[in-house]
Amino acid sequence: MNKKSLSERDICSKFINPALEASGWDLQWQVREEFPITNGRIIVRGKLHTRAKNKRADYVLFYKSNIPIAVIEAKDNRHSVGDGMQQALQYADLLEVPFVFSSNGDSFLFHNKLVSEGNLETELGLDQFPNPESLWKMWKEEQGLDSVQEELVTQDYHSDGSNKSPRYYQILAINKTIEAIAKGQKRLLLVMATGTGKTYTAFQIIWRLWKSKTKKRILFLADRNILVDQTMTNDFKPFGSAMTKIQKRQANKSYEIYLSLYQAVTGTEEEQNIYKQFSPDFFDLIVVDECHRGSAAEDSNWRAILEYFSSATQIGLTATPKETKDVSNIHYFGEPVYTYSLRQGIEDGFLAPYKVIRIDLDKDLSGWRPEKGMRDKYGNEIEDKVYKQSDFDKKVILDKRTELVASKVSEFLKQNDRFHKTIVFCENIDHAERMRQALVNENSDLASQNSKYVMRITGDSEEGKEELDNFIFPESKYPVIATTSKLMTTGVDAQTCKLIVLDQHIQSMTEFKQIIGRGTRINEDFDKYYFTIMDFKRATELFADPDFDGDPVQIYEPKEGESVTPPESLDEEMDGDVGSSNGVTGFGENESEFDPSLRFDGREFQEGDLPRNRVLKYYVDSVEVRVASERVQYFDANGKLVTESLKDYTRKTVTKEFSTLDEFRKHWNATERKQAILEELANQGVFLEALAEDVGKDVDPFDLICHVVWDKRPLTRRERADRVKKTNYFEKYGEAARKVLDALLEKYADSGVVQIEETQILTINPFPEFGTPMEIIQEFGGIEKYNDAITGLENALYLEIA
Structure with a gap:
């Protein structure tokens, strides 16, 4: 056998696989060939997109079926044994595996990442490949695992018999969490970008802890009904009859897996605190979804649940850990055991990249000052001052500004696809309603056909919230455009959302990340590979903030005897699910009971304003607003937006x-x-x-x-073809071959060089007039000489002429 003539695939099947099998590796479930690591970054320019080459390891070796422990990179025998090592080390870094091999079929080069002194790399014969137990023994000793810990760490994943298996970063998140729990860690934080499968990851963690009987009664907490319901029917479905959802006033203690809204088990009255019907040691594992929200605040009712069940192991899940002087996930849960960022997800091709259309409006840039004595459309005299961008849609409503934003959004959809799912984030519910009206008027043809083409989906609108599932469901055509303020910032799995409109003044990095996360999911079945952000209020300047996609940094400052509720929490409550409020009602979110000429903004209302009949919002319909500038920016390979x-x-x-x-x-x-x-x-x-x-x-x-x-x-191609015809290139061929070449030249002029490189072209007109493809090829003396003739024709086409 001439080994040099074998392909890389032949080297794998004839030399590497037998070596693995002989050393005790099970080729069916321990050895994964051509293991996909990444999907390949999606590159977007204009309306076009493509995928960069994905990363795929020739081999990943698993101890049991769930712990990747080694990578092998194979090369054909024309390469040296170590030629694949650098590539293998790159894959090993991504997978965080300790043992790395390269082979050309002659031997293995072994790189041991656990070695700190001496030879990192040694050459092993084909019959010297380490067996699974020897590699696992080295890794187990490095990790310091005892036999009890080892039993938990090696517990299998759930498998439904399909090809679905965790992605590489999910494997890392699951295994690192299980290892930390095995070693006794009680508080854990997992940071994973929106759209990367936090709930599926949580399910696999819970499944392994439950199946190993390490954790017997488990509580999964979320703060939105839709999150709990989606979880039960999708990722958590395998728990079956062992699972229940805690409802108000229900404390059935016969289940093992419990899912609940925070709000369903807490309240302002003691009898509403359903969780106290369970003993403090009832649960031995609590998983907190979206833990950046209520549970991050020291004095929230939600935090009280976690402190009540303080003996339980507690895992916080979030895409956006909240870290301020007053609120901290890290202060409670500890440093993240694993972080998978938005930038990494986009680089790996698991998350959709974005392009940004920044539209600056003239009044936003220069501000607006009313004329002296000017009144709004309800007859209220407007306070004389310069109103800035941050004032619009809060203190001053410029109707023509709202109309212009709706016009630009509609213009974009008309240029692309008017049924692209779109979320428009507004300042408040009043703004969301006015934007809905403006978009209906801009799209009256489609809105008249179906009233759900544009809908306001906010916390106070039952009709809107009833359509939230339809907006999310890829197969549902309507609603197409959703206007909102807070309700859709988090927990909405909008896989087919292709346009996110920011007409909201956003200063919170947490909120900004959550909003961007609404578009990051990929759905290839519905041609969703990227999304567009249309920014009217400079919110995307936060992309330039070093904290946008960095690791979370704790900046919480504990205050002795003092705790502060985050200023954002009121907005979140007022625009959340019905039933999620803690009893607070705010002006500005339910304005219908007041005189329409008297407009209030809940965040600015002060005691005494109502008796003084002070106007806090002015509605102006006579001021023109224009686009000052517009530019498109792309997300580059370094995670930066570039124009x-x-x-x-x-x-x-x-x-x-x-x-x-x-x-x-x-x-x-x-x-x-x-x-x-x-x-x-x-x-x-x-x-x-x-x-x-x-x-x-x-x-x-x-x-x-x-x-x-x-x-x-x-x-042009015609110019190049005519130039070849003027040369003597055809003269060395017989008459029949010249006719074929002339016809190929015409094909090139019509449709390009790629066409003439394929022999299939000989099956279409006019070539059948010259004979069958085989007969035509024989006119040149066989396939090799025919290919030489094509190469010569191309050389003549691209010959440089002084």
Whole structure:
């Protein structure tokens, strides 16, 4: 057997697999070949998108079926044994595995990451590959696990027999949590970006703890009904009859898995605190979903539940840990045992990237001052002062501003797809209602066909909340556009949301991350690969904040004998689920009982304002508002928003690989199949079709690139074809072959170089007139000489002429 002639796949099947099997590895459930690690980042330019190449390990070895312990990178025998090591180490870093191997079929190069001194790498014969127990023994000793801890750590995942298995970061999150609990840690925090499967991860953690009998009675807490219901019917479904949902005044103690709203078990009155019907040691595990909300505050009723069951192991789940001087997740739960960020999720291709359309309005930039004595449309004299962007839709309502925002949103949808699911985040419920009206008027043709085309989905609207599931459900056409203020900032699994509109002054990083998270899910079945953020109030400036996607940092300052409720919590309560309020009602969120000429904003209402009949909101319908500037920004590979045209991006991408035109020309001419170059450029986000719309659709891809990157005059395909016809290229071939080449040249002029590289072209007109594909190829003396003729034709097409 000539090993040098074997493919990489042959090396795996003939040498590496037998070596693994001989050393005791089960090829069915311990050895995962071609293991997918990432999906490949989605690159977006204009309306086009593509995926970068994904990361896929040739082998990942698992101890039992749930702990990745080693990576093997295979190469064909024309490479040295260590040629795959750097690639393998990259995969091992992502998977956080300690043992790394590279092989070319002759032997293995073994890199032991547990070694701190001496040789990190040693060469092993094919018959010397370590068995599972020997690798696990080294890893177990490094971790300091005793036999009881080992039994828990090696407990299997739940499997429903399908191909669904945890992604690499979910494996890490699950295993790190289980390891920490096995070692006795009682408070744990998991930080995972929205859309990365926190609930599925939580299910696998609970399943393993439950199945191993380490934890027997478990409570899963959330703060939205929809979160509990989605969890029970989806990820937690395998718990079956062992699971129940705690309702108001219900404390059935015969179940093992309990799910509940915080609000269902707490209240302002002692008899409403249902959780106290359970003994403090009843639960031995509590999982807190979206723990950045109520449970982060020291003095909240929700925190009281956790403190009551203080003997239980408690896990906090969040995409956005809340860290302020007054509120802290880390202060309670400790440093995160694992963090998977939005940036990493986008880089790995598991989360949808975004582009930002920043629209600045003239009154937002310059402010607005009323004329002396000016009155609003209800006859109230407007206080003379300069109103800034932060005042609009709170203190002053400019009707034409609302109409302009609705117009720009509708214009975007009309240019793309008017049935793209859209969420418009407004300042408050009043603003959300006015925006709904403006969008209905801008889309009267569709709104008249179905009144649910635009809906306000806010905490006070039963009709709107009833449609929330339909908005989320991918198969439901309506509602299309949802206006909201707080209700949809979190816990809404809107997989097909393609447009998020920010007409809200956002200063909280937590809230900003939650809002952005509404668009980050990918749904390939519904062509959802990326989303657009349309920003009218400069909220996306928070992307530039170093804290936007960094690791959480604790800045909480405990105050002796004092605790402060976060200022955001009132808004969250007032615009949350019905039944979720703690009894507080606020002005501005339920304004219908007041004279419409007397407008209140709950956050600014002061005692004495009502008797003085002070107007706190002015409604102005006579002030024009215009767009001052508009620009599009993209999320780049470094996690930064950049303002960049497709031409600029193409220029930067190509020159990174080819510094000069000569280098690119040599590479183009040396590559047998030009399609390979075009595919590689597409994988990097260079979309030639979009470029051709600017330069000319009949221009050859080679000319497009040379023109955009090096400013060369582009030739059309017809010009290149006619130039070849004037040469003596055809003369060395017989008459029949010349007719074929001439026809191929015409095909090139019509549809490009990729077409003529495929032999299938010989099956379409006019080639059947010349014979069958086999007969045509024989006219050239066989397939090799036919391919040589195509290569020669391409060389003639791209010959440089002084």
